[in-house]
Amino acid sequence: MSHHDEHLSENVSIVQPPVNFFKKRPDGLEPYIKSFEEYQTLYQQSIREPNKFYSEQAREHLTWFKDFDIAKWPEHGFENSWFVNGELNASYNCVDRHAFKNPDKPAIIYEGDEPGTGRTVTYGELLELTCRAAQILINIGIKKGDTVAVYLPMVPETIATIMAINRIGAIHSVVFAGFSATALRDRINDAKSTVVFTADQSVRGGRAVETKRIVDQAIKECPQVKNVVVFKRTGDKSVPFDPKIDLWWHEEIIKYKPYVPPVAVNSEDPLYLLYTSGSTGKPKGLVHTTAGYLVNAVISAKYVFDIHPEDTVFTAADIGWVLGHTYVAYAPLAIGATTVMYEGTPVYPTPTRFWDIIDDYKCTQFYVAPTALRLLKRAGDHHIAPYDLSTLRALGTVGEPIAPDVWEWYYETISRKKASILDTFWQTETGGPVLGPLAGVTPLKPGSCSFPFFGVECAILDPQSGEELTGNEVEGILAFKTSWPSIARTVWKDYNRYLETYFKPFPGYFFTGDGAARDKDGFFWILGRVDDVVNVSGHRLSTAEIEAAILENPAVAESAAVGIPNDLTGQAVISFVSLKAGVTPEQIEKTKLEMRMTVRKEIGPFAAPKEIFIVDDLPKTRSGKIMRRILRKILVGEEDQLGDVSTLSNPQCVDDLINLVKTTY
Numbered sequence: 001m002s003h004h005d006e007h008l009s010e011n012v013s014i015v016q017p018p019v020n021f022f023k024k025r026p027d028g029l030e031p032y033i034k035s036f037e038e039y040q041t042l043y044q045q046s047i048r049e050p051n052k053f054y055s056e057q058a059r060e061h062l063t064w065f066k067d068f069d070i071a072k073w074p075e076h077g078f079e080n081s082w083f084v085n086g087e088l089n090a091s092y093n094c095v096d097r098h099a100f101k102n103p104d105k106p107a108i109i110y111e112g113d114e115p116g117t118g119r120t121v122t123y124g125e126l127l128e129l130t131c132r133a134a135q136i137l138i139n140i141g142i143k144k145g146d147t148v149a150v151y152l153p154m155v156p157e158t159i160a161t162i163m164a165i166n167r168i169g170a171i172h173s174v175v176f177a178g179f180s181a182t183a184l185r186d187r188i189n190d191a192k193s194t195v196v197f198t199a200d201q202s203v204r205g206g207r208a209v210e211t212k213r214i215v216d217q218a219i220k221e222c223p224q225v226k227n228v229v230v231f232k233r234t235g236d237k238s239v240p241f242d243p244k245i246d247l248w249w250h251e252e253i254i255k256y257k258p259y260v261p262p263v264a265v266n267s268e269d270p271l272y273l274l275y276t277s278g279s280t281g282k283p284k285g286l287v288h289t290t291a292g293y294l295v296n297a298v299i300s301a302k303y304v305f306d307i308h309p310e311d312t313v314f315t316a317a318d319i320g321w322v323l324g325h326t327y328v329a330y331a332p333l334a335i336g337a338t339t340v341m342y343e344g345t346p347v348y349p350t351p352t353r354f355w356d357i358i359d360d361y362k363c364t365q366f367y368v369a370p371t372a373l374r375l376l377k378r379a380g381d382h383h384i385a386p387y388d389l390s391t392l393r394a395l396g397t398v399g400e401p402i403a404p405d406v407w408e409w410y411y412e413t414i415s416r417k418k419a420s421i422l423d424t425f426w427q428t429e430t431g432g433p434v435l436g437p438l439a440g441v442t443p444l445k446p447g448s449c450s451f452p453f454f455g456v457e458c459a460i461l462d463p464q465s466g467e468e469l470t471g472n473e474v475e476g477i478l479a480f481k482t483s484w485p486s487i488a489r490t491v492w493k494d495y496n497r498y499l500e501t502y503f504k505p506f507p508g509y510f511f512t513g514d515g516a517a518r519d520k521d522g523f524f525w526i527l528g529r530v531d532d533v534v535n536v537s538g539h540r541l542s543t544a545e546i547e548a549a550i551l552e553n554p555a556v557a558e559s560a561a562v563g564i565p566n567d568l569t570g571q572a573v574i575s576f577v578s579l580k581a582g583v584t585p586e587q588i589e590k591t592k593l594e595m596r597m598t599v600r601k602e603i604g605p606f607a608a609p610k611e612i613f614i615v616d617d618l619p620k621t622r623s624g625k626i627m628r629r630i631l632r633k634i635l636v637g638e639e640d641q642l643g644d645v646s647t648l649s650n651p652q653c654v655d656d657l658i659n660l661v662k663t664t665y
């Protein structure tokens, strides 16, 4: 953590939010939160009187079929229920109520991979599409509480699908369409989904991906899957179709009437599962509930991003991540704004796609992971200069730390010092931002995610003693002291694992897995994961999963994977592998290739290690535990800071490793 210490001691100057923010609304509407003092007052209320605060928020922002009895029960501690005994429906809140008011208003602007392709879907059309898709589900036999797997690209039908699923009280489990057949299979089986929604192919960066074939491969080992609903994205004739299992989306939806009523579900009924990596090999299906998740989605979008119904929100994230769930789908739609759904990459065919979209559709909020910004910064500012971008009021980042120089670039080149830069910290587990500035009002420091959001009480814990470190200028483990509405309630069918993972490491606190510091002015700085989770281009990966995939290769004896800093991808995965006796030097290159393929096959292409070092031996403790910390230090050139290696069971391997890394990397 040494390079972060400078933030604590040095004077990183505070950037005041741009005053122009307040003048930017052409319709003269004022921001929801007008001053930093107002934030502070509301924040105190959200912590001291959660029932009062959240009762008001929930009744103001959502439409309830049945009012709740109490907002938070019990009022203290962690294992709370929210909006107890309330009844509502998510699709009704995201679609129906806006469609009834203004059916012709654009709900989704879909920008296809190829420039000039795409279409706009109005709230009226989205309601119809959602209702028809809901009847596909009903007809197949999906009932309230069943899970439905979604493996779809960034097309409007994907939003209609997740809305259709929640409309009938079922639970969606979206699997990022970059995951491999094996990863998809495991997620379908863990959730026991009987239906998968997918596309014939996907298109990204000008290339077709065989999405349906991946699903076919996956469900070979999913005996419970009865049907696959296939959206025709490209119409490629070679895509396999088995009429016993497969249904074409376009043939199905026309069989049903344009409206079917939503099902009222309990506030605490699950809305969705979303799998994410932890420090062990097996991904966890985190469960988000209907009311709590939705309340937080709406209030974070309103207060952090100042999203109004008149706004056009562009979140450049895949629907397969929590950011896509909340900021492509649920939050903008629940507010009744317009959401931009972009199918492609930031750089195809030119690195101007984001700026084209922002200018063409007059986007007011833009939200992206720093990895894309690093790429576009590198591409050169001449790609950006011709664009207007003046409609933007809030520019968010999430998913990894944003380096101060990238922050400055975002502020000068994209915001042009007129839109607020919002570095927001959240996790799949938190459902929405838990730390982050509020647009227009929170003072900023480049690289800091500033202050906690409403309802979130942060603590910084001493990693050894577990004691809370109070006051400023402290550094330790980031934890939360109480729950807020959108905290994940459990791991799917494994409440014990939920307690073990999040509450056992530091009793009385929710453990985030991240290190953090609070500087002399009370600003929070995220210092990265303290567990075996790495973050490559915003993809959350477990090194244990990568190690397990590599170990499947029969030539491999031992494997260790570590994350190290990388200029472009944030972190990169480097693997160290020792081979079994008898593998000849000629076979080594082929084995390396096989290992890469296995990782791609088991997890996905994005997880393949950047470098694989073949070594004779890995540094181990006397009890046989691989010392990944030593590998990491050697990789970043800190071999003088290895500490006492004489306690290792095989200290002699350290010099060999240093030489190997020095000569080849």
Ligand code: WTA
Pocket (backbone or CB within 6 Å): 276, 321, 322, 323, 397, 398, 399, 400, 401, 402, 423, 424, 425, 426, 427, 428, 429, 449, 512, 513, 514, 526, 528, 529, 535, 538, 539, 540
């Ligand atoms: C990291 C993404 C620094 C962090 C929404 C966290 C961040 C993990 C930030 C969650 C940020 C997220 N600054 N690091 N603003 N936001 N992270 O579940 O390590 O895919 O634990 O959710 O991303 O990743 P996940």
